[in-house]
Each structure stands twice: as C-alpha cells, then as structure tokens.
Amino acid sequence: MIYPIQFIFLPDQLTQFESIISKSYGIILLTGPTGSGKTTTLYAALNRVNSKDKNIITVEDPVEYKLDRI
Known part of the structure; x- marks a missing residue:
C-alpha cells in the first residue's frame, strides 16, 4: 500500500x-x-510528484512497487 x-x-x-x-x-x-x-517515504513522494511532464528515475534493489511513468 502506498500511503x-x-x-x-x-x-x-x-x-x-x-x-x-x-x-x-x-x-x-x-x-x-x-x-x-x-x-x-519514497513511494509517497513519488506518488505526489508523478506527472506526464516529469522524467523521474529511481535506483532501487528490489523495486517494491511499480508506478506508471517511473
């Protein structure tokens, strides 16, 4: 769950x-x-700023949640 x-x-x-x-x-x-x-914290922040006009890259191991456009 992403808070x-x-x-x-x-x-x-x-x-x-x-x-x-x-x-x-x-x-x-x-x-x-x-x-x-x-x-x-990471996924709450990503969820807040994620939009079509932004290029967001994360470096995670392992990736825990898949978000569109990230």
Whole structure:
C-alpha cells in the first residue's frame, strides 16, 4: 500500500518536504537502516510528484512497487 504523504510528516515537515520534492532539478537521496521508512517515504513522494511532464528515475534493489511513468 502506498500511503499519502500527509500520513508520514507533521504539518511543518510536510511543507518543507513538499518544497524539496517539487523542485525541477536536483537529487534526493533517501537513506537509513532497515525498517526506518525509506520505502514508505519514497513511494509517497513519488506518488505526489508523478506527472506526464516529469522524467523521474529511481535506483532501487528490489523495486517494491511499480508506478506508471517511473
């Protein structure tokens, strides 16, 4: 299940994170130990920014969810 991004962050954190993921340039690295929420955060963010006018690439092993256009 891919959670909405609003379920992951507190309101102030959500505003900051959405500002970061909405940029049209740059790289975002999600790192952390097993069970820390990397996959949940990644897919919530991808689901939020995914659109036809964006080219999004992920490097994952294994790929846990298949999203259209990614």
